[in-house]
Amino acid sequence: MASDLGKPNSHTAFKSLPLVDISGLYADDLTVRQHTAEQLGQAARDAGFLYVTGHGVPQALIDGLVTRSRAYFEQPLAAKMADYIGLSSNHSGYVPEGEEQFVEGTVDHKEAYDVGFDLQQPERRRPMLGANKWPAFPGFKEDIKAYYDAALALSNRLFRGFALALGLAEDAFTRYVSTPPSQLRLIHYPYNPDAPVDRPGIGAHTDYECFTILLPTAPGLQVLNGAGEWIEVPLVPGAVVINIGDMMEVLSNGAFVATSHRVRKVAEERYAFPLFCACDYDTLIEPVPSLLEPGAQSRYTPVCCGEHLYAQTLQTFSYLKKRLASGELQLPDGAKGLSSFGYQNTPAEQRP
Template identity: 40%
Template sequence: MHDLQANTRNLDRHDQAARRLDFSEIPQVDIAGLRGGDPAAAAAVGAALAEAMETVGFVYVTGHGMPGSQLDATFEAMARYFERPEAEKAGLDIHKLARHRGYVPFEGLHADPHEGGADLQEAFELGLELPADDPDYLAGNMMYGPNVWPERPAEFRPVLSSYLDGVHAIGRLLFHGIALGLGLPKDWFDDKIGKPMIQLRAIHYPQQPPREVDGRHIGIGAHSDYECFTILAASQPGLQVRNRRGEWIDAPPLPGAFIINIGDCMERWTNGRLVSTVHRVINRSGAERYSLAFFFGADYEATIECLPTCQGPDNPPKYPPVKAGDWTTSNIKAAYTYRASEDARR
């Protein structure tokens, strides 16, 4: 059973040599069949997604419907934001806001809590856009409520908001595909993601020359994601995936594709059938690296317990039920310094 307070797996971050493999080592699936009205086409996509997620845990997806121009515009808006003065960005520092929104400065995240070094990145956190009178927000729920937005650059809010809406819609399609691949009705997850804990993390990784790479201080340390799944886009290579032999495999961006990976919550939900795979980022690209990590979690009050098609007499549930909100917030507390500093003040 995973420890809710320390979910990240303890791996050796000091072994930085990645073996470069063909892209086919990470499967590629065209999900256009989920966007039409053909049940057979949708079922075929579901089966392909399930196979990739059972064997690798990572998959490139095409046919998602988002134009490349939208992604380019989003990276451009991010670059202009992260170029702003530090004092300006600090106005929306997540440590001041004390909820999961806003600017995360360098040293603000330790994705691998088993190592002493902070991750070499800065980021901006967005979530499901809700009104200021949302009852969960008013009750102090850190995962819900309105987003905060920088005033400059002016295009940051409309561009990032549009991207957030687009990738959210793609994520709902993927939930349909996953359900079909698991032998469930297409809409099985729909009532568990009515008010989901979605998080869009817009990330800037500075250049890190090889001679300066320290295994305790890389772009993001070895970890597995803790939500249901992640939809990732990146401007430069740097992502590495740990295979079952313990080797680090490069997973560079593929034009026109998102990288999808299963998170720990979905691994629990499927009784280990879908695999949450450990990964990390080292930016040796020679350029500034920007990435958009969209984490799709279930509703805060949703119960994560073994799916009916993922258990049987010879395959009993491996994990006890857990409330999705407890799972997510406990993992955030273990990784983000703003949560640790808040707890210390109490």
């Protein structure tokens, strides 16, 4: 999930994303894991965006995800609207074009299907956490959930790597990750040669959560480097893309900074599969105390992970905005508006 928030540019003027082989994070030897984590951390500091190989997600699961998603989105709109996200109890389902607005008046040119952790215990249900709304489409649940579970396991490995990179105990983050509101989005960017050149697939933003694991099928993604330049992100065979989000920026006390990114008008049909990796719902997101200078005050206001995600979602999706306006739903106490999390906004000369 995304915020329209930019960041001060502490990143390097990179011209391409760094690539890190993280297979060492799976090693039994802590020394090997630490060495790999240092490479992961350096890439996060330099760019906030990186390619990752050696991630351990089987290609068969990736192929199943892409094939099943493509077939689902090829259905008529009426069939997909039977799975409309507004019919769900925990924000899961089909998202038609125009449902989301990150900047008032701006419509992203995409459709999506959102699934989450698929928590089956009704008594533990929260606004962004519960049983998924699975369509009746043949094979959808089996293929999508298989990829989700594998990508979630990868996210736990990355949480451990980022902890080591920050000089923390390896489980400093994973102790707060058991049933997280981590959302997988199946996003379809249709190709429309007649669409205006400046009509985005998705506008410039940073992601709310700790980090994102992105699997794209075609180019189109651009990221903002430390010189204020938009850099293309081509596909790298066998790699997924990782980017730092707002919450990891806060947890790391700004050691890792979230990077603004966008999808411009696509030159071909494109699918993208981001898993937005979060901590458990009630986790308080604030800098890890050992990362603060002695006696220093945090520049970040603590937020509850799940409530922050819920508040941002309430202010983004049309069906939830209507329920807010009617009084059926209310923002959590202390909820922040859109584009208000983390550091300050991107300077005007760097905005798209």
